[in-house]
Amino acid sequence: MKLIPLKLQARNLTGSKDCGRLRRSNFIPGIAYRNGQNWLIQAKNDYIINLFKKTTTAQIFQIETDIEELNGKLALVKEVQMDYVTRTPLHFDLQIVLESDKIEVEVPLRFVGDAIGVKNSGGVLSIVKHELLVKCSPLNIPDEILVDVSDLDVGDSLHVGDVKLPEGIEHRENLDDPLVSVVKETEEESEGESPSTQVE
Numbered sequence: 001m002k003l004i005p006l007k008l009q010a011r012n013l014t015g016s017k018d019c020g021r022l023r024r025s026n027f028i029p030g031i032a033y034r035n036g037q038n039w040l041i042q043a044k045n046d047y048i049i050n051l052f053k054k055t056t057t058a059q060i061f062q063i064e065t066d067i068e069e070l071n072g073k074l075a076l077v078k079e080v081q082m083d084y085v086t087r088t089p090l091h092f093d094l095q096i097v098l099e100s101d102k103i104e105v106e107v108p109l110r111f112v113g114d115a116i117g118v119k120n121s122g123g124v125l126s127i128v129k130h131e132l133l134v135k136c137s138p139l140n141i142p143d144e145i146l147v148d149v150s151d152l153d154v155g156d157s158l159h160v161g162d163v164k165l166p167e168g169i170e171h172r173e174n175l176d177d178p179l180v181s182v183v184k185e186t187e188e189e190s191e192g193e194s195p196s197t198q199v200e
Contacts, residue, residue, distance in 0.1 A: 001141045006061035006075065006094075007047065008032075011040040019091075028089050032063075032070060034096035039070055041094070048089055052080065057131075058105040060097070060138045070096070074138050076103065097138045104172050105141055106131040109179070113150030117182035123154040124185050128178045132160065136169040149180055157181030 011029055013022050019029045028048050032039040061075045075094040083090055097103055108131055117123035132145055147163060161175030 001058075001060060001139070001143055003060055003062045003074070003139075004051070004055060005064050006043075006051070008041045008043050008063055008065040008067070008070070010065070010067050011042040014040065023090070028092060030092040030094060032075060032094040032096055039067060041065070041067070041070075043092075045089070048092065052077070052089070056108050056143070058107045058141050058143075060141060061094075063094075074098065076105065076138070099137060099139055101138060102135055103138060104133060104135050106133050107142055108144045109147055110144045111147050111149050111180060113148045115149045115152040115182050117152055117154040117156065121154045122185055123182040125149065125152075125180065126183050127180045129160075129180075132163065132179075133172040134165060134169050135172050140166075140168050142166060142169070147179060149182075152180070152182045154182050154184055 008030075011022070013019060013029070022029050022042060023045070026045045027042045028045050030041045030043065032041050057077065059077070061077070063070050063073050063075055065071050074097050076097055077092060078095045079093040080089050081091040082088065095103075109129060111125070111127065115123065115125055118125055134145075145163060145165070147158060149158065152158065158179045158181070159175065160171060160173045160177045160179060163171075163179070165171065
């Protein structure tokens with residue numbers, strides 16, 4: 001996975017009123033943490049919105065800041081609190097990680113191939129999971145995990161344990177949990193309300 005720079009500044013405002021003023025000044029308050037140590041941070045609102053739109057929850061960032069203890073460190077976004085009405089960020093949390101760490105992240109799944117049950121029998125591809133929880137080092141996180149559905153016929157399914165992960169990456173979910181299946185199309189689906197998901 002390619003590291004993406006994340007530009008941050010130190011934050012001096014801490015209370016709810018002060019953070020409200022910060023947001024009105026087009027900044028988003030945040031916090032970075034590791035092993036019980038916390039750093040108050042902030043970033044430009046538009047910058048954070050545009051950056052997070054282009055990345056997944058598994059993206060590792062490299063911090064650029066005038067905070068000496070954080071500059072150059074690797075970070076994972078653990079939470080972004082959103083305004084329910086405007087859907088704009090209110091606060092973000094960063095977990096500081098080391099190259100030697102083993103961390104749990106949710107990696108996007110990409111389903112590829114034409115399932116024979118869809119192509120030949122009029123079935124519908126039903127996707128249960130769109131992300132997979134795995135454990136690996138920060139610099140070993142894949143951008144996505146490919147799942148080939150070509151061999152699935154109507155009634156067939158793939159489970160977590162069927163996904164072969166690259167070396168150094170471990171499953172962190174129940175191996176028997178379903179990922180995707182091919183099911184029969186119902187009358188409602190025949191009328192145009194199909195839950196099928198297009199795959200590449």
